[in-house]
Amino acid sequence: MSAVEISTVFTVFAVSLGSLFFLAGTLGLLRLPDTLTRLHALTKADNLGLGLIVLGLLPQVSSPLGWIGLIAVWLLALLAGATVGQLLAGALRPSDGTPPDRGGGSA
Amino acid sequence: MTEFLLSAAAFVLATVALGLIRILRGPSDADRLLAAQLLGTGGVAALLLLGVATAESAIGDLALVLTLLAAFASVGFVTGTVRPDATRSPGEAPAARAADRPEPAGEETRR
């Protein structure tokens, strides 16, 4: 297998897997029972999905600036995703520190 | 390869657009915000795929700007406070307002 074929297979694999993580994130957002679990599913799935898509796109870009751009997008997305997760979870938890009521009977 | 990247962009866009059902259904304001957040990340992923597929570097810059500002709506959400004269129940601390926002599932109209 030539280098081009290997990179093509790698791209198809990583981008497909990343797309599936977006699907998983959407299903989690729509199907999970309460806001905190939805938040959990979402921040995991979309950061991983974007990461895999960035990883898959790297072999298709030839310029080092293009690589830096792609990786910068992912790192900034990780920073934003982690911050948003912390902020929203902090706002959703009751201020007395007890675990929130997980309405809807989730475990 | 170009075809594949474009199809992947279309797939991701369609997927996160489906998540916008949460904007309609809620039930809480935080849920709606999550849908917008997912749309933002998915939009960035679709833009990156589109940018590489069409070799248009400006689309990558757009993805960068969107990512840079991705947290802003959530920052607006958690820091939104009421003026002391505008709290619904007197004595409620402004900080409690954000924690107060999620509604019990099923209750559509509280605000």
Added chain:
Amino acid sequence: MSLPAPVDLGLAALVLGLAGWVITTSATYRAAEGFVAYGLVLALVWVRLGSVDVALTEAALGSGLTGLLLLRAAARLPADDPAETTRPGPGVRVVAAVLCTAVAGALAAVVLLLPEPAPSLAPAVAANLSATGVGNPVTGVLLAFRAVDTLGESIVLVLALVGLWSLAPDDAWGGRPGFLRGPAAASPLRFLAQVLPPFGILVGIHLLWIGADHPGGKFQGATVLAAMWVLVLVAGLRQPPRVTSRPMRGLAVFGSLVFVGIGTAGAWLAGAFLAYPEGLAKPLILSIETALMLSVAVILGLLLAGPPEPDDAAGVRS
């Protein structure tokens, strides 16, 4: 090579659906959240229309800064505010519907009645762009062919700031803008406000620099810079300057002054107001863009920071 047609149809349906939902939903806060998503979709639509310049502006302003502004503004409305609880009477609604229909109908008529092919100055811009030294036709139009419009817009921003400040009561004059201040910020937010601004400043300068030849420019760069400042203010890491601060006011009018100065020099050196001397067009355009970016960033940040509040009120709040 492009996306399949259903994607464009889907985007169009999505943008219309979200717009309809934002208009018809009853709660202000929900409408603000829908508007954030609407801004994101609209940025994607602009990409599909081939206007990455506009998409950049929409992404930075529409979903970034405006999202934060609207969500905070909506959260400040008391729950029993008349805007939340009462509907306008039938007379007002009929008048509003008639006016909106008239505006939309007039716009639709203008678009549909355009002659084929539509009148366009685009070929003239393309033929003369090389004289400006810039490669991005949008920048060429904004800073050379229609520079007087851009000058007017930069002055309008200063007037908007004056208008906002004039909303302050007399005893608040001399205080600091208060809209972005609140209770002590959570530590993740303070962390974000410490880590993100260096990247944001880099991206802002990048957008200004590539704006000469690729989509980007001073306004997009300024919006990103303003967003970083707003983030620092929201996190409470810095206080906004007092409205009486001379350096800050100087920075706010700096861009317009540089623009007018170079334009006036053009009347003397190149024969017309806002004309650039032969060969100097690109450096002059870049100077104007740099000065304007600083001023627009300061003005946008101050517009979000709101009118000044008296010092004692701020002390109670923070």
